[in-house]
Amino acid sequence: MNTREYLELASTKQVSPDELYRFMATQVPELAVLYQVTEGSKKPFLAKGNAPDRRYVVAFSDAEASAVVKVDYPEYMKREEEAALPFLLKAFRSDAEGIVLNPGLPSRLFLNKGYLKELIREYAAEQLAKMPGPWVPTMEQNVLLVEYEKGQYTVAVYLREEDAGAVTQKSGGKPVQRTWSEVLERCRQLGADAPYFHYGLPEQIPFTKEQATRLFASVQPKQVTETPSKTENITPQQRPIDPDVAAGLKKLEKATIEGQGMGNGWEVCRAMAELRRIWVVVDPEGNMVILAGQDQSPIVDFFTSEVHANRLIAEARQKNPNLPAMTPRLISTKKLYRALAPRKPIVWINRGSPEAWTSIMGDTLPYVLQLMGQLQGESV
Template identity: 40%
Template sequence: MSQHEWMQAVQNEQMWLHEVSAGRMTQDDWFIHLAKNGTPLRTLMLATEQGGSEKPVLAPGPSPQNKRLVLVMDPEALQAIRLQTPGSPRLMAESAWTLVPKTLRAGHDGFVVNPGHPTRMTLDRTTAARLWREYAVAQLGRKGGGWVPVRDEQMLLVEYAKDTYTVAVYATEEDCEQISRQCGGTTTFIPWSRIARRCQEVGAEAPFLQFGYPEQVMLEARHMEALIRQSDDTPPLQQTPSPNTSPSATPTASQSADAQAEESAASAQAGLQALEQAIRQGQGIANGWEVCRALAELQSVWVIVDSRGELVPLTQDSGHLMIDLFTSESHAMALLEDWKQKHPDTPTLTPRLVPARPLFEAWAPKMPVIWINRGTPQAWTSVTGETLPYVLQLSGS
């Protein structure tokens, strides 16, 4: 982003903040705007000793036991903040997608935005979850589905109001796995069209996201529509059986689309599991052929992308171009969090599941070194830049 573009972005944020503070715009409208533009949240960090570690600045919450994380969304607001502890303050940008769950799970009572400034506002735990919901919809729509605890081939239902139930959906496989263990179910990735249909069957507009976690929040009908639209899924059809007709064994068009979407998601997940298994069977280059064959059969792969959706190489090695591939979102997030700690000025980056073949075709001419699951026990590196051309050759390119 150029200096001019950055200044325009800041001025745009200032305008929105003042509109919300003046009551001419709701907080939810602002949240939608932030998520649509991928705007990071800027936390105030403070190092109290020279060369010491930084810690986020906290403000008093509703009780002495509660604290709220300080956000500075307007650069002018930084001048209005009076720190009780001397030190070197610095702003650190992070997406609400990761920051809100981390903050709420740490026990903090949400955020204080621009303390001491006319645009000051408080985002308690419930409001912070609504903010996170908008970012989550943008992320989950690109995945094509969500993780759902399934038991006896039925999606887990949760009661969100008296005698009112809906599907429980989770943003990551790890979060879902913890709930699945508690309820004796299995963690299953399910397309949004099928989730929407099940919600419809039990009379709910949308699923409950992250049920059982501090950031839990109910999705609305508009979110369900956006998720299906973003994932290029087929929306569920409302069907009322005629009393004069008997049930038909022929699947409807929407049911066929559900089955195809579910089969595609399962196939993509199986390919990633096969790749990880090939890596586990032997480290280094000894099992290179098995890894390359698994790469050639991949439908999708996790990478780290910028705000434009383009893969970003996370390396400072000037000798060789290197790109990272991952078999799961959690592996990608672990490397990304480590990179952000070492490079706090990094612009907004996020893990994304992308089609494998177009990615390989775009990068093969550049002859990059491939590193899969860097920083994990299931890591593998190609050493040379000949991997992608060989993978395309195996896949018949």
């Protein structure tokens, strides 16, 4: 079945929109486009929609189909065959209501911007699946995460370096081409089914779970079996976490994710102030372990989960196998903050994880203590 026949079926609703998108993304790599050329500029032909003030960008499934268009001054008309996806993106970002395929033929089909966005997503999934990985806005090692549902985050991915670069001009960082295995791992950590296409651009839309399966098809996750260290004699905390504490830890993690590495400081500090207990790394005597320093200032590591803490322990032990036994532990925040604040340490939350957050300066804990006093109505 050729493209025009398939478009006829779509125009009479004999195939679903998803079937149409899949057909076009796999069978129609190029579209024939007509331009009006005047004084060195060219504009795509527009067609009227159902309402007088609505205009649709004209495109054809093939060059032969475009021959149906006749004009009085052919010297001002130019036919071009263009790669479908870049053209569709230009049409979507224009002021037009959408596109019309094959006007003047039985296969004519209008696609408003809602349908056009879904068609673009399918073309993008097809193209991205053939790439080693997408472009992702990145600050240090932290990738751009976006909230696709309340409290649910995923990775933002882009087709071209320029597209990701347009977003980093606002969010900071720089475009980095990541592998699909990196994106898959991060999505799994976040509990997300799929990455988000072109977040921050007009055509932004999350990929579907089915599209994500195709994007990650080349990724072969390795089975990793962890062998416990024979010198690790401390039993991890097994008691259930108080629901209020768990909710507070989740709120803190959300604030750090939204901070993208260093931002959102007020929300992070407030979440820290509201917490009654927080995860830290301790030695066998129960003393908090300081694992690093920066510019003569100690770094204190806080964590929103035992998993995050264990990740940093494993990383530290890999660098220095002779480190003493360490384990994560939930401890009271007020006493801890009070003990650490005079040293004005650099605060890290979930260091060693992709969503790690740092305060950079040493005034975080004094400020958190001040907030605690305000929240609890007492002098701290």
